[in-house]
Amino acid sequence: MILHVDMDAFFASIEQAINPRLKNKPLIVGSRNSRMHTVVCAASYEAKRAGIDSGMSSAEAFKICPNLEFVPAEQSKYIWTSRQIFKLLKEFGFEVLYASIDEFQIDIRDTQNPGLLAEEIRRKIRAEFSITASIGIAKNWLLAKLGSKLNKPDGVTVITEGNLESVLGCFPASKICGVGKNTAAVLEGLGVKTCLDLYFKSAQFLEQNLGKYGLNLYVSLHSIDTFDGVGEPDEPKSIGHSYTLSRAIQNPQFIMAWIRALSEMVASRLRQDNWEASTVHLWINGPEIGNFRAQKAFQQPVSDGHEIYQRCLKIMAKFSPKIPLVRALGVSCSGLAKSAYQQPLFREQKRRGDLLKALDNINSRYGDNSIYPAIVQLAQ
């Protein structure tokens, strides 16, 4: 059996625990300090009830609910709490996996009373952190995750062979993780309306209508999951960072400074895990250009922020000689391979390598961003 823990409005709940004045009030956590020019990272249940949800612009959220409370996100609180909850879950003696910053999966094997275990987990989380979690239990991760969503907030749903039909029959197929708007519309056209309808469709039917995704969906819905001999973590396919500016900006120096900042963040993570990347991707969003995405594969793999930045500039120059109006941008690298040390052929290459090592040592000792390229200052 898999037990899926899903924290309720995680970031917003932590902020409400910190500041009791915010309890039972509609609250949004914004990705940046500027309350009218940011994106909703998390919304409290009181805000959700008013129709506000993650991903919405804060301006839109304030329009819906003018008396909304606002707190800018502070990542350290959420990361620390997530790590502590992971530790707390491990104390129950089962294997625990991270599903996301606020979701955890536990293989509870054939525990006799899983409902009681779920209650104990919820009680401990509430006592330790003053926040709540919803829990789903089922034979596999997909149904367990679905269960965690059915009785939110602060609820438990156990899906067994005995109640599977009555539980799944009550909810639309779009409740299942991975079934988005488009897939739900396709399914509805095929007469698949509820989770139960989907559950009872054959592998062949789902493959015929949804392709490989349909087949994987079938497998995920019907499998009996276990962590036995759990494999090594999947290696990442790409590493990237993106950022939404507070408004659309055309200043070339500012945009280039941001591309450099994001390139440095990506490069730092590449070097930390000893990766090199052969493909660089650039994403720019703006009111005139919409979403511009381009990538280029290079013969020589990189893990140097300056080099990634230069490659981004090359990609951008091909797109347009003039910097467009930019609202959001992102840099990512793929084609990852473990870096194999080779004695540099040229003196300049060795100097550059030594410089990166020195910069990494300084940032590791004194904290991220203790030293960074001067151009990044232009983004201020």
Next chain:
Amino acid sequence: MPARSCASTGEVAQQTGPAKKMKHSSFKPEARWDRAPLPDGSGHQNTDSVDEQIEVLVLFKGTKILPRIFFWNNKAYKIKKITYNWQERFGRETVLYFSVSTGNDLYQISFNNTGYNWKIDKIIN
């Protein structure tokens, strides 16, 4: 969520009956965020920032650090409740944060375990 590979129809029967092994995801909580402070300081500034050194009377209880009274601007502030606490690493330093209530007001104070100094970071509205 655990990653899984695509299956072909022929494999389905084998995969649905017996137990299926799940894979570790490569997820790390830190990776969700831009780790470095962003150039425009987004999300890191606070208009109620104080950032001043303070003196603190502390109870060390087991492995827990429980601030009881802090002294700021020649005034003693009795802590009635620690509403939350968390930690953050900056290179080799670890900073322990506490949001504390004095009854009427709420403050964020912090302890740097390398410099052994306490600070009042901000007044929480």
